[in-house]
Amino acid sequence: MSEIDETHDPARTSWVESANGHPDFPIQNLPLGVFSVGKQEPRIGVAIGEMIFDLKGASAAGLLDDHWKLALGLSTLNAWFTHGPDDARELRRKLSGLLSDERYRPSAEPHLVRAATVEMHLPCDIHDYTDFYVGIHHATNVGRQFRPDNPLLPNYKYVPIGYHGRASSVRVSGTPVVRPKGQRKPPDAEAPDYGPSRRLDYELELGIFIRCGNELGNTIPIGEAGGHIAGYCLLNDWSARDLQAWEYQPLGPFLAKNFLTSISPWMVTAEALAPFRKAMPPRPEGDPAPLPYLLDEADQAAGGLGIELAVTLETARMRAAGAEPHVLSKGEAATAMYWSAAQIVTHHASNGCNLQPGDLIGTGTLSTAEESGLGSLLEISQGGKAPITLPGGETRSFLEDGDELTLWARCIADGAVPIGFGSCTGRILPAT
Known part of the structure; x- marks a missing residue:
């Protein structure tokens, strides 16, 4: 059973202003999904307020751990799921820090996409x-x-x-x-x-x-x-x-x-x-x-x-x-x-x-x-x-x-x- 940690802290806010007080996607949520912009290939992202944080772009920029790069750079979550619960908790901690600490804003902000401009896809290839x-x-x-x-x-x-x-x-x-x-x-x-x-x-x-x-x-x-x-x-x-x-x-x-x-x-x-x-x-x-x-x-x-x-x-x-x-x-x-x-x-x-x-x-x-x-x-x-x-x-x-x-x-x-x-x-x- 997952435990409560610093990522659930009610006092934690995000420098993504639309996340603070958002009814669905405050920084305490950080749900995963797959999106595309225009004719771009689908990619994995995280909902944060009215924005989406592009994990493929963030991985390529060195903002996320190297051993996650391959799975997070794909167009479905299937490969990421094989990483298991330990990596899932660590990714959550990393994302929470990137999107809450003002020091990371200059490097992370370029990888934000406005949610209203994207097409959403199934999160993974559902075989069964x-x-x-x-x-x-x-x-x-x-x-x-x-x-x-x-x-x-x-x-x-x-x-x-x-x-x-x-x-x-x-x-x-x-x-x-x-x-x-x-x-x-x-x-x-x-x-x-x-x-x-x-x-x-x-x-x-x-x-x-x-x-x-x-x-x-x-x-x-x-x-x-x-x-x-x-x-x-x-x-x-x-x-x-x-x-x-x-x-x-x-x-x-x-x-x-x-x-x-x-x-x-x-x-x-x-x-x-x-x-x-x-x-x-x-x-x-x-x-x-x-x-x-x-x-x-x-x-x-x-x-x-x-x-x-x-x-x-x-x-x-x-x-x-x-x-x-x-x-x-x-x-x-x-x-x-x-x-x-x-x-x-x-x-x-x-x-x-x-x-x-x-x-x-x-x-x-x-x-x-x-x-x-x-x-x-x-x-x-x-x-x-x-x-x-x-x-x-x-x-x-x-x-x-x-x-x-x-x-x-x-x-x-x-x-x-x-x-x-x-x-x-x-x-x-x-x-x-």
Whole structure:
């Protein structure tokens, strides 16, 4: 588990003036991402206020350690992830010093780029993507719609449930969401038909990036799993609920999920989240304890993620009228997750599956126990039975063409400077 050090000092400020008081990217954050300017090759950078610090340029200028130069000079973070947690902590210390100490300003300032002028890319080459189902309130809410008397299956409280997603359709925030097509079978129909999804939905999730993985046939002990996590992003696993309802038995999600997964461009590092860790929620009385390979006292004490989450919706009519987006939900990751990030990683590798640097893992939809913190329209509209009314009088059970959906995340804790994730946005386009 990452520790709090001088890089988290609330008194530390940056000579990059826009960083001081920035809602997402103060000097206490320093998230990593990949950007380009014009026709320039993508390169690794760090968000600092309204600017991006170019690590390729800084490395070439001798501002960073020589043994980091090759990995930080590439166009993805995959090679950097192989450096492991020790180098990640040292890079964070180095960047914090460069961007806070006025003595470094003359040499570092030429490597700043205004964030508003760049194009953001995926942080790494994502070769494998796995989506879990650790949001127990979401699992219960969805299960209740299909199995009112038995919403959670018996394995849920023993096994972190997951499925392998489609890495090729993971895209960076802002990529349009083309309404998917597939087989749909309404309850009153005798046979399915094929066409655009009528029940397009979002899923509020966190993404977990794997740092150094494990060899095929080996496992990752629960006490070491935190060191295999490079950082986190926002993740929206867009879902076609009508396709899903018809196809998911007996093998689970397929075309209803694999058409697009959106992630936010900046990876908030595991080190940056140290002040916002909290205890995992106690298991309800009568629930089984995790099996020994999934149980670690340190993880139970500080494996929870104190990340505040929110979702906003802007319809085409709202956009034309200049109206503010409507807040669909607000919640917190720690209270939504039945299994911790470390437990997810350990379980994924527990059969000898080899995780690799840059692999992406989704938490699954993070809904809270309160109605104000539900993480999908499937839950908010109760499967379409209770449409929501927006401020302008429009109603929604599921997403319509022209709707723009945005995920937000921010970390707030006593004695710490708040940090954020930026946003993860997608606008729905008609089916092709």
